Amino acid sequence: MKKTPLYEKHVELKGKVIDFGGWALPVEYSGIIPEHEAVRNKAGLFDVSHMGEITVKGEDAEKYLQMIVTNDISVLNDNQIAYTPMCYTDGGVVDDLLVYKYSSTDYLLVVNASNTQKDFEWLLSQSFGNVEIKNVSDEYAQLALQGPEAQSILQKLSEVDLNLIEFYHFLGDVNVGEFKTIVSRTGYTGEDGFELYFKAEHGPQMWDLILETGKEYGLVPAGLGARDTLRFEAALPLYGQEIDKDITPLEAGLGFFVKLNKDDFIGKEALAKQKADGLKRKVIGFEMVDRGIPRSHYEVFAEGRKIGYVTTGSFSPTLKKNIGLALIEAEYAKEGTEIEISVRNKNLKAKVIKKPFYTKKYKKS
Incomplete structure (x- = not known):
């Protein structure tokens, strides 16, 4: 199994490690229900370093992404994020992902762990014009700090006023402690919170720093079990369950993220027909x-x-x-x-x- 930079920390905390899509990850530490309740009422810290990161850069980056994903990337401001499905020509879903916009020539895509290689190959196979696509997943560790106390905890570690980071926005160069971090106000729990991206080698120190700082706020380490029950209560889709190559975004109730009024994109014809014919x-x-x-x-x-x-x-x-x-x-x-x-x-x-x-x-x- 592949290990995240935080594997030793999970073992140290006696996390129950399982095989999750080829990754050794903790399903729970103290128990799924107490971890779930901590995130709903206080805060939880998740290791999500298995997620994939792919950069898309170049003169035609925006035009290319507009063709690749179903959502409208052209309306994004710099430092804004879009959630979007990415479809095959028949409307089935390659993956659902987050698009981070630095500028119209510089984007970061955050994709599902089990789909990273498949997504990367798909993105390369569909490329055109002046774009450079790189799989940079190994360079990053990623933590999700989620729950009503998340901002109070993170604010203690950063001089940037976190109120400046609106929902589905990010800042690309924030000091968290001494570590340069991408901080985004996103998450997968239905609570307010942040996702933090930083150099893989800083993973263990960042984990310890946040857990120690969050102690007084009731922060706990949380595993995949609570991540799943939290996202499920908020009815957020999981690839391979609510969406996959055989389930379209429209069937999954994600029509809001399918902009049939924008110029052509992969899967548009099939999805427009499905909508016209009735689900x-x-x-x-x-x-x-x-x-x-x-x-x-x-x-x-x-x-x-x-x-x-x-x-x-x-x-x-x-x-x-x-x-x-x-x-x-x-x-x-x-x-x-x-x-x-x-x-x-x-x-x-x-x-x-x-x-x-x-x-x-x-x-x-």
């Missing part, structure tokens, strides 16, 4: 009525037949309910519709409910 499938939220925990790939039934499958399911630590996301036939997607989830070969009652399950607490300007 046959949709990712919905549901709550269990009968007792039972839904899990990924469990089958969903209605009126005696299979209508789809669970993409993510879990006990929700915040709502204290068993809930899930599922990709089902669109005619059953209306709120309140009764469905059944096959849990260990037994069909249990559930009902379609509104997403997201948790109201996001982002800091808006």
